[in-house]
Amino acid sequence: MIKAYGSGNSGNCWKVKQILELTGRPHEWIEIRPSQGATRTPEFLALNPLGQVPIAVLAGGEVITESNAILAHFAEGTRFLAAPGLARTRVFEWLFFEQYSHEPYVAVARQWIAFKGLKEKNAALLPEKWERGHKALGVMEKRLAKHPYLVGDSLSIADIALYAYTHVAHEGEFDMTPYPGIAAWLMRIAAEPGVASMEPARKA
Amino acid sequence: MIKAYGSGNSGNCWKVKQILELTGRPHEWIEIRPSQGATRTPEFLALNPLGQVPIAVLAGGEVITESNAILAHFAEGTRFLAAPGLARTRVFEWLFFEQYSHEPYVAVARQWIAFKGLKEKNAALLPEKWERGHKALGVMEKRLAKHPYLVGDSLSIADIALYAYTHVAHEGEFDMTPYPGIAAWLMRIAAEPGVASMEPARKA
Known part of the structure; x- marks a missing residue:
């Protein structure tokens, strides 16, 4: 059986949980909290020397890393x-956009503010996170103001990848009122059968 | 005919040139220098509202963005x-690794030092770029110390994506002596038929 290692309130980990559920793959979810050192144990480092979640371990023991590569792996051959x-x-354009232009700003602002209580410490760096995060959200809005999904007319892993941190962007103090297209899309994705919401951020 | 827009001394743009050459696709290369405002003209913004290179324009006029998505697009169905x-x-793991854990450090340090003359201005930020860049190079070394290519036994777009900025990492003042596996791999990739070196960095 597939084993997935991840943290329930991490957007990158949430992606993996979602694609396994959406494609109906039996799996065991192993909750791992990086903040508690769980990615630094000898047992975990034997699986992923990088000490990062999420990872997926296939039935044959092969370990897959990188959340969006895991998405593509399990989505292959599905709708x-x-x-x-x-x-x-087009799907891959969004996946790379997510990791390069969205996650480093939208997710990191959330991490500093909602998890780590690092808002004050990073006060000088947060404005750039917000500025570049809003730039990414603006790119999404441009698409979603006129289309129901990021690619084509139905749910794809592009939506799953971007939903992950966009639906909790407010936890990084992003004002989402300028993005009605995103707001409608967030509700649309949340209403998709099989899509679960993420655990709330908790102080680590 | 395919049109590719890019800057000859950008690693991300180099990737696009390489895959077009390696797959034998006739194309027109249109040199665009972001530093000279060429990505901010109305003509270019009509092609890519993000104002970024590289882009590839297919014969039908469709514009493809994101260097690694372009690589995958043109590599589909090839060796x-x-x-x-x-x-x-495994290829996609490396492509996402490149954009998230390698390029933002290895390429940005080079950009600041070799292009923009921003070494002094960014003196406080460069140590983090070097530290995280070396971490990424260490991950590559772990693989390349024991294998000739990043995936399997032959050249793939994983090698092309990572070669782009690794072979000019020294321009960002990365000391490459700890990486004999990478050094051998760089020579191996450079010797592949059809792989061209990148233009040297120039002060913008």
């Missing part, structure tokens, strides 16, 4: 990832 | 991207 061609490429 | 399965997933 959540189009066949090779332009539609698939 | 540079394995069929769906674990080998393909």
Whole structure:
């Protein structure tokens, strides 16, 4: 059986849980809290020397890392990832956008503010996180003001990847009122059968 | 014919040039220098409202963004991207690793030092770039000390993506002597038929 290691209030880990649920794959979820040192134990480092979650361990023991690579792995051959061609490429554009232009700002602001209580310590750095996070949210809004999903007319792993930290962006003190298209999309994704909400952020 | 817009001394743009050459696709290369405002013209913004290079414009006029999504698009069905399965997933692990854990440190240090002359201005931030860049290089070394390529036994777009900024890491003042596996791999990739070196960094 597939084993997934992750933290229930991490957006990157939430992605993995979602794709396993959405594709109906039996799996064991092993809760791992990096803040409690659980990714630094010898047992975990034997699975992933990088000491990062999420990871997925296949039945044969192979370990897969990188949340969006895990999404693509389990979405292959399902309705959540189009066949090779332009539609698939559009999905990957969003996946790389998420990791390069969205997560480092939207997720990190949330981490500092909602988890680690580092808001004061990082006061000088937060404005750049907010500025670049809003730039990313603006890119999403441009698409979602006119389309129900990020790619095509149905849920794909592009939506799953971006929903992860966008639906908790307010925990990083992002004002979401300028984004009615995103707001409608968030409700649309939340209403998809099989999509679960993430655990609330907790002080680590 | 495919049109590719990019800057000859950008690693992300180099990736696009390489995959077009390696897969034998006729294309027109349009040199665009962000430092000279060329990504902010109305003509360019009509192609990519984000104002970023590289982009690829297909014969039908569709614009593809995100360097690693462009790599995957043109590598589909070729020997540079394995069929769906674990080998393909390993390629995507490296592509996401590159954009999240490598490029923001290795490429940015180079940009500040070799292009923009911002070394002094960013003196307080450079140590973190070097530290996290070395962490990424260490991950590569762990693989390349024992294997000729990042995935499998032949050149893939994982190698192309990581070669882009690794082969010019010294321009960001990364000391590469701790990485003999990377050094051998750099020579191996450079010797691959069809792989061209990148233009040297120039002061913008």
